[in-house]
Amino acid sequence: MPNISDGQSPTRRIAAIDLGTNSFHAVLVDIYPDGSFRTIDKLKEMVILAEKGMDNRLSDEAINRGLDALKRIKFLCDSHHVEEILAYATSAIREAKNGGDFIQRSIDEVGIKARAISGKMEAEMIGLAIRHSISLSEEMTLMVDIGGGSVEFIVGNQDEFIFLKSLKLGVARMSAKFVNSDPINKEEIKSLRDHYKTSLAEIIKVVRENSIKTIIGSSGTMENIGAMVANRNSISSSMSLNELVFHDDEFNPFYESFIKLNRKERAKEKALEEKRIDIINPGMVLLKFLIDELSIQNIKISEAALRDGMILDFIQKQKSTLSLAANFSDPRKKSIYELLQKCNWMEKHSTHVANLALQIFDEFKTDLKLNEEDRELLEYSSLLHDIGYYISFRKHHKHALYLIRNSDLRGFNEDEINIMANVARYHRRSTPHKRHFRYKNLSKDLRKRVKKLSGILRVADGLDRSHYQNVTRLEIKKDEKKINFIITTEGDPELEIWGAERKSKLFEKVTGKKLEIFAVNNSA
Numbered sequence: 001m002p003n004i005s006d007g008q009s010p011t012r013r014i015a016a017i018d019l020g021t022n023s024f025h026a027v028l029v030d031i032y033p034d035g036s037f038r039t040i041d042k043l044k045e046m047v048i049l050a051e052k053g054m055d056n057r058l059s060d061e062a063i064n065r066g067l068d069a070l071k072r073i074k075f076l077c078d079s080h081h082v083e084e085i086l087a088y089a090t091s092a093i094r095e096a097k098n099g100g101d102f103i104q105r106s107i108d109e110v111g112i113k114a115r116a117i118s119g120k121m122e123a124e125m126i127g128l129a130i131r132h133s134i135s136l137s138e139e140m141t142l143m144v145d146i147g148g149g150s151v152e153f154i155v156g157n158q159d160e161f162i163f164l165k166s167l168k169l170g171v172a173r174m175s176a177k178f179v180n181s182d183p184i185n186k187e188e189i190k191s192l193r194d195h196y197k198t199s200l201a202e203i204i205k206v207v208r209e210n211s212i213k214t215i216i217g218s219s220g221t222m223e224n225i226g227a228m229v230a231n232r233n234s235i236s237s238s239m240s241l242n243e244l245v246f247h248d249d250e251f252n253p254f255y256e257s258f259i260k261l262n263r264k265e266r267a268k269e270k271a272l273e274e275k276r277i278d279i280i281n282p283g284m285v286l287l288k289f290l291i292d293e294l295s296i297q298n299i300k301i302s303e304a305a306l307r308d309g310m311i312l313d314f315i316q317k318q319k320s321t322l323s324l325a326a327n328f329s330d331p332r333k334k335s336i337y338e339l340l341q342k343c344n345w346m347e348k349h350s351t352h353v354a355n356l357a358l359q360i361f362d363e364f365k366t367d368l369k370l371n372e373e374d375r376e377l378l379e380y381s382s383l384l385h386d387i388g389y390y391i392s393f394r395k396h397h398k399h400a401l402y403l404i405r406n407s408d409l410r411g412f413n414e415d416e417i418n419i420m421a422n423v424a425r426y427h428r429r430s431t432p433h434k435r436h437f438r439y440k441n442l443s444k445d446l447r448k449r450v451k452k453l454s455g456i457l458r459v460a461d462g463l464d465r466s467h468y469q470n471v472t473r474l475e476i477k478k479d480e481k482k483i484n485f486i487i488t489t490e491g492d493p494e495l496e497i498w499g500a501e502r503k504s505k506l507f508e509k510v511t512g513k514k515l516e517i518f519a520v521n522n523s524a
Contacts, residue, residue: 011032012318015073025305026077031311032342036342050176058093058098067109087112088114091173119166122306128313130143132309144217145217146169148172149170153165155212169286171276182262217300223241227272243301243411255287263277287299331411336409349464350384357379357460360459363478377453378456382460432506451509455510456507466496484518485516485517
């Protein structure tokens, strides 16, 4: 992907390393003056620090695996000229009697100083990461991060966290304590469920008091479960797991099938990482317990986790030197505007086109059987439609598709990203066609939505063909056979009429009506 920026150099380049019980996960980011950040590289190393259970000591083998992983991460950081490394150690290291020895050796032998953070701090940073990545609302949700040594539970919404808790219920710990059979047997499952019920009494009370029906899961165990459920139910997750949603009636049949598998059979399961084969079952049982006990209906996956929270915390503390711009609370809108700024967007033209497109949408929403989600996606597609100019004018519509699909837009699921990318791509030149690879791979329903929204965007873009916001007013009249656009312009209207008419064929096709455009009261 090309290096995109808003015309300013990044303020800082930092790395955040989550030293977890199962894996060490590093993310390298550039931080920009407006407080946004862009991932430049990632590295995940499976280390399994608690291969023999959480017995208060790290084995020599585990320490060596951890140090070797940190050396590879440090090499990556040095090759990218990272200025500052944030390294936070979690459950396995903070609990181990020789955890301090590991931290000292990481300083002496690798040059990375790790900080052992509290469980509550870990939970809060995970909550910040999820809120940054997932589009939350006023409705309270239960956020769950299932690690190897601990599980973090956060109850909150877009505005606040009302409950933060880290409990020693991680899958490596639970596997060592409760699971001795392969496949796991009914008695072991019952023991796990009984243990969860006792340990989670406080959380269960809070969740019930807030009538929570949705779990948002982050980190490797939940991502693996989400990917496996998606694979079993033919849910698209090839591009991103972020915002992936599945339901209790999709998880439960998968659980009943998966929990009976032995190690050899689990190893054949697509999307299950090799080093999680022996420790995944307690995570499966925990999620099943939460769904049953709390009558959970929806499970959503967040790819953001502790490391992202570390970056957000760093930015918050540095904001006086970063000159943060306006801070959108909605991660969807925030990530859209970060991308726009980094691509030197044509703000006046794109905003004008978006306003025209939304006016047309509102007039034809019912006729085209569209909804408010479609309206939001059309708005963002309209704002983004010309960002491909950042790469080059030639084929800029195709460059827009690429940038939207590959820019880690937060808060959107894969279908929504594909809709925005394709609608932006079809604002000019060819209309949607099955010979186009990205369009062909969409489901029939998504292709219909892309056609309808593209038809609107093409006409709206044509109405600002000059890029000078010549159209000051649009009046729409329609009957059973035709549609009239009556435009008021500041100058000569011919270019805008020509631009809209030559792009009107798809709009006419989806509405089933002929479009005619007239100008009135122009001052030229």
